Amino acid sequence: xxxxxxxxxxxxxxxxxxxxxxxxxxxxxxxxxxxxxxxxxxxxxxxxxxxxxxxxxxxxxxxxxxxxxx
Numbered sequence: 001x002x003x004x005x006x007x008x009x010x011x012x013x014x015x016x017x018x019x020x021x022x023x024x025x026x027x028x029x030x031x032x033x034x035x036x037x038x039x040x041x042x043x044x045x046x047x048x049x050x051x052x053x054x055x056x057x058x059x060x061x062x063x064x065x066x067x068x069x070x
Contacts, residue, residue, distance in 0.1 A: 001056075001058070001059055002059055003018050003020055003021065003042060003059045003061075004018070004019060004020065004059065004061040004062065004063045005017070005018050005035075005038050006018075006019065007031060007034055007035070007038075010027070013027050013028060013029050013034075014027065014028050014029070014030065014031055014033070014034040015027045015034065016028075016034045016035070016037070016038040017038075018038065018041075018042060018045075019061040020057050020058070020059050020060055020061050021042065021045050021046075021057060023045070024038075024041050024042055024045040025038075025041065026038040026040070026041045
């Protein structure tokens with residue numbers, strides 16, 4: 001499965017979340033670290049859903065960039 005993630009710059013670190021997996025979040029000191037942390041969080045989140053017998057949401061979010069004139 002391939003989930004979209006959103007990475008945001010915070011005051012002193014980065015945070016990430018997965019729109020298709022509510023509550024699945026991570027933080028890290030760098031983009032590389034937050035990517036590694038969110039990957040681990042996704043795996044942990046899905047494992048928890050399986051253990052609970054819950055449905056695993058299919059990836060459905062899309063990411064696009066729109067350019068505008070400054």
